[in-house]
Amino acid sequence: TVLTQSPGTLSLSPGERATLSCRASRSVTGSYVAWYHQKPGQAPRLLIYGASRRATGIPDRFSGSGSGTDFTLTISRLEPDDFAVYYCQQYGNSPITFGRGTRLEIK
Amino acid sequence: EVQLLESGGGLVQPGGSLRLSCAASGFTFNSFAMSWVRQAPGKGLEWVSAISARGTSIYYGDSVKGRFTISRDGAKSTLYLQMDSLRADDAATYYCVKELAEQWLLVGDSWGQGALVTVSS
Numbered sequence: 001t002v003l004t005q006s007p008g009t010l011s012l013s014p015g016e017r018a019t020l021s022c023r024a025s026r027s028v029t030g031s032y033v034a035w036y037h038q039k040p041g042q043a044p045r046l047l048i049y050g051a052s053r054r055a056t057g058i059p060d061r062f063s064g065s066g067s068g069t070d071f072t073l074t075i076s077r078l079e080p081d082d083f084a085v086y087y088c089q090q091y092g093n094s095p096i097t098f099g100r101g102t103r104l105e106i107k
Numbered sequence: 108e109v110q111l112l113e114s115g116g117g118l119v120q121p122g123g124s125l126r127l128s129c130a131a132s133g134f135t136f137n138s139f140a141m142s143w144v145r146q147a148p149g150k151g152l153e154w155v156s157a158i159s160a161r162g163t164s165i166y167y168g169d170s171v172k173g174r175f176t177i178s179r180d181g182a183k184s185t186l187y188l189q190m191d192s193l194r195a196d197d198a199a200t201y202y203c204v205k206e207l208a209e210q211w212l213l214v215g216d217s218w219g220q221g222a223l224v225t226v227s228s
Contacts, residue, residue: 034214036152043202043218044152055216087152091213095169098152 001026001090003099011107018075020102022088027068032092035064035073037084037104044087048073080106109133109217111203116222123193127222129186129203136184137161140211143177143188144218145199155201156188157211166211171197190224198226 002025012018022033031051036044046055048064051071061076075082083106088099115127127143142157156177157166165177176189186203200221207216 032212036215043220044215045218046214046216049207049214089152089214096154096213100151 001028001093001097003088003090003097005086005088005099005102007102008100009103009105011105012078013107014078014080016078018073018078018082018104020073020075020086020088020104022066022071022073022099024069024071024090026093028071028090029092031067031071032090033064033066033071034089034091035062036087036089037082038087039084047086075104078104109205111205111217111219113201113203113219113222116201116224118225118227119193120228121194121226123226124189124191125193125224127188127190127201127203127224129219131184131186131203131205134205136179137181138209139216140206140209141179141186142166142204142206142211142213142215143186144202144204144215145197145224146202146221147196147199150199153199154213157206157213158186159211160209164210166213193224193226195226198224200224 004023006021033051035048038044052064085101110132112130143155158177174192178187203219204215205217
């Protein structure tokens, strides 16, 4: 299952709303989609799993939605620490796959 | 606080072997599946291997099947990855990952800082 993330780069300012898209080439079983972000030189951090469940310690500014082939990560009010690369992952179909990432940069 | 500390990375020649270790703390190690995920420089993420909490269920990515072996020691709260017949395309940062539940789902709940593996002659 190929995951296509868009846009490739998103330029926004702190306080703005970010909407990141992840489209699957075929329906993801169980809506088993996760989102991570990764800052340079750091490990990824889990944000969302099961398409919409926030991981432990993740603020409610982060929300996930979607089903089938279309999934979205929304960050309601960007903070400086949110600027990073965001990856979606599907783990409902074999083999699991990751998207190539969306770079969220400060405008 | 969950802590995952990888060790054992380094430079190895093609065809060689390396063993990664991951010392876990801050959670009940024997209650969670664990995984290894790698990331080549400037590249995306690849799930390498996973092992259930009791060690009875194991997953390997296609690219490492038959060459890598995952294991865990509950008494030491340590995860291992034995890597044999290493190739140039195995070069990457290898992350130790705690999963969400006893059975692996291939979702990384907590990640270590990574161990760098370089394969070169």
